[in-house]
Amino acid sequence: MSPSRVSSDYNDNGASATHQSSTTTTTTKSTAPPRYFGNPENTSMIESKFLSQPQDLGIVAVGFSGGQGKPGVDAAPTALIESGLLTQLRDELGYRLHGHDAVHSYADVVPPPERDQPHRGMKNPRAVSAVTRRIADQVYEHAREGRLVLTLGGDHSIAIGTIAGSARATRERLGRDIAVIWVDAHADINTPETSGSGNVHGMPVSFLTGLAREDKEEFFGWLTDEHRVSVKKLVYIGLRDVDVGEKRILRENGIKAFSMFDIDKHGIGRVVEMALAHIGNDTPIHLSFDVDALDPMWAPSTGTPVRGGLTLREGDFICESVHQTGSLVAVDLVEVNPRLAADTDLGAHETVRAGCSISDAEAGLEPRAPSCPEPTLTSNTTPFTSPCPTPNRRSNPSAAMASTVTSDSLVYERRVVERIHKYHWPAVQLNLWMLIMLIASCLIIGVFSTFIQIQQVLQLPIPWYFPYYITVSSLSVAFILLLLWLIFQRRLLPSIVMIGGFILFVLWLVGLIVISIQLWGPSNSVSSSCNLFVFGADPQPKGQTLQTLAWLEQRGICQSWQAVFAFGLVGAIFLLWIMVMAYQVFADDS
Numbered sequence: 001m002s003p004s005r006v007s008s009d010y011n012d013n014g015a016s017a018t019h020q021s022s023t024t025t026t027t028t029k030s031t032a033p034p035r036y037f038g039n040p041e042n043t044s045m046i047e048s049k050f051l052s053q054p055q056d057l058g059i060v061a062v063g064f065s066g067g068q069g070k071p072g073v074d075a076a077p078t079a080l081i082e083s084g085l086l087t088q089l090r091d092e093l094g095y096r097l098h099g100h101d102a103v104h105s106y107a108d109v110v111p112p113p114e115r116d117q118p119h120r121g122m123k124n125p126r127a128v129s130a131v132t133r134r135i136a137d138q139v140y141e142h143a144r145e146g147r148l149v150l151t152l153g154g155d156h157s158i159a160i161g162t163i164a165g166s167a168r169a170t171r172e173r174l175g176r177d178i179a180v181i182w183v184d185a186h187a188d189i190n191t192p193e194t195s196g197s198g199n200v201h202g203m204p205v206s207f208l209t210g211l212a213r214e215d216k217e218e219f220f221g222w223l224t225d226e227h228r229v230s231v232k233k234l235v236y237i238g239l240r241d242v243d244v245g246e247k248r249i250l251r252e253n254g255i256k257a258f259s260m261f262d263i264d265k266h267g268i269g270r271v272v273e274m275a276l277a278h279i280g281n282d283t284p285i286h287l288s289f290d291v292d293a294l295d296p297m298w299a300p301s302t303g304t305p306v307r308g309g310l311t312l313r314e315g316d317f318i319c320e321s322v323h324q325t326g327s328l329v330a331v332d333l334v335e336v337n338p339r340l341a342a343d344t345d346l347g348a349h350e351t352v353r354a355g356c357s358i359s360d361a362e363a364g365l366e367p368r369a370p371s372c373p374e375p376t377l378t379s380n381t382t383p384f385t386s387p388c389p390t391p392n393r394r395s396n397p398s399a400a401m402a403s404t405v406t407s408d409s410l411v412y413e414r415r416v417v418e419r420i421h422k423y424h425w426p427a428v429q430l431n432l433w434m435l436i437m438l439i440a441s442c443l444i445i446g447v448f449s450t451f452i453q454i455q456q457v458l459q460l461p462i463p464w465y466f467p468y469y470i471t472v473s474s475l476s477v478a479f480i481l482l483l484l485w486l487i488f489q490r491r492l493l494p495s496i497v498m499i500g501g502f503i504l505f506v507l508w509l510v511g512l513i514v515i516s517i518q519l520w521g522p523s524n525s526v527s528s529s530c531n532l533f534v535f536g537a538d539p540q541p542k543g544q545t546l547q548t549l550a551w552l553e554q555r556g557i558c559q560s561w562q563a564v565f566a567f568g569l570v571g572a573i574f575l576l577w578i579m580v581m582a583y584q585v586f587a588d589d590s
């Protein structure tokens with residue numbers, strides 16, 4: 001093995017303070033549970049179910065690209081590390097890092113190309129087999145110590161090694177099988193026979209599940225049952241470019257797969273829930289994240305990009321959710337190729353940043369994409385020239401469509417939509433509100449129209465508040481009709497209700513105050529006149545006389561005043577209520 005040193009700042013200052021040898025760390029093994037990932041003071045306090053040393057992070061940086069044909073993916077670990085990934089995991093999450101001081105090129109086990117002829121159609125079979133075997137040992141060494149293992153690829157063929165290593169260690173340490181969550185645009189489950197490309201990065205899952213087998217040690221014959229995983233404990237998320245042969249394999253083996261269609265249909269939250277439910281909560285999880293699961297808008301620098309992928313946020317969400325289960329035991333981040341799309345400016349930089357964000361989320365840190373620290377530039381790496389990606393480009397569908405993708409596998413184009421708000425109005429209360437407001441408004445309109453007529457007949461001046469209250473009530477009726485129309489259109493927004501409700505409330509309150517003054521005011525109040533001449537009339541007129549008729553008419557007028565006041569009050573209260581209701585509906589949604 002020929003590890004190359006990484007020229008970033010993560011392995012010098014402070015490393016000795018935080019990086020303890022495995023001898024030191026085993027002494028802390030005896031510390032009693034609960035055991036949190038990283039340092040509980042800086043992390044989300046997620047308790048690990050299966051790691052005995054969850055504050056320790058084993059790093060395997062794999063500078064290998066032989067599982068596919070495009071050079072550059074071997075430069076990813078250096079780019080990710082120089083971008084500050086490990087420094088952040090150490091400094092912000094308090095992980096003690098192990099194995100972080102080298103990016104491995106495995107030059108000692110990779111045979112020269114002329115001695116690595118295709119076998120069963122597989123390209124570079126000896127190299128990939130030897131390298132993944134070595135990776136399996138490296139991951140195993142970390143995992144058997146009870147550490148969380150983070151492998152930075154490399155192409156996805158390296159998962160043969162990472163999963164084999166963590167499956168073996170978990171069986172030995174806990175006597176349990178692991179589950180695998182494979183986040184990827186591709187199923188990578190071709191057998192050598194079904195593969196059209198011969199690239200082993202399209203086959204790791206078939207070797208890991210035993211669907212593809214080989215006796216010869218130099219062609220993955222070293223894989224034994226202790227390295228394998230069950231197809232029942234395998235879940236895919238993000239699929240959108242699955243070969244015909246792979247579809248058959250998935251179907252015949254009943255493998256759980258959530259494609260982009262499922263994510264569009266159910267939303268990422270539900271999909272992750274279903275994926276985790278399939279695995280069950282007492283199974284250690286190995287998360288293998290291929291950066292091409294993300295839409296090329298977020299991660300264009302990858303060997304086999306496919307449009308219509310996950311947003312960066314959805315990718316982070318998957319990682320955060322898996323981390324939160326407490327079952328995570330190992331993570332791979334693969335297929336970042338900083339050399340691809342580097343000339344488009346946005347490409348390499350954004351992909352590396354997306355990779356950082358994904359790894360952070362896996363390790364339990366709030367994703368940092370919008371404020372990723374600027375990477376340190378070194379002469380032999382890809383120049384990162386682009387600015388930080390603008391966080392909100394999901395809201396610009398044309399940006400998603402315009403992403404330059406040089407792939408022959410553009411099979412699925414995902415429409416990128418704005419978030420749709422669903423407001424849940426309490427139907428019964430809303431209907432009751434409209435009914436009562438309608439009754440109040442109509443009553444006031446009716447009473448004051450009658451009063452205006454009476455004034456006219458009596459040739460008396462018409463006070464301003466009669467037409468005023470009629471207008472306010474008519475506005476209220478119009479508002480209710482507007483709400484009905486919006487409900488019918490399914491577009492009733494809380495903001496509309498709150499603004500409309502507030503304006504009417506103010507108008508309504510003015511009317512109510514004026515009516516109160518008329519009713520109980522200091523001079524010639526309606527109430528005192530009514531009490532005196534109508535309700536307190538003594539003797540009360542009886543019989544079919546003009547006087548009786550006048551008394552009845554006056555009593556009607558007095559009762560109308562009382563009704564107007566009562567409904568005016570009810571209206572004002574109900575307008576307050578609708579504002580509160582609208583606010584609650586709004587708050588529930590957000």
Ligand SMILES: NC(=[NH2+])NCCC[C@H](N)C(=O)O
Pocket residue numbers: 155156157186188190195196197198199201202203243290292303304335
């Ligand atoms: N990890 C990946 N990017 N895999 C891409 C695989 C593409 C194709 N299905 C193949 O087998 O060649």
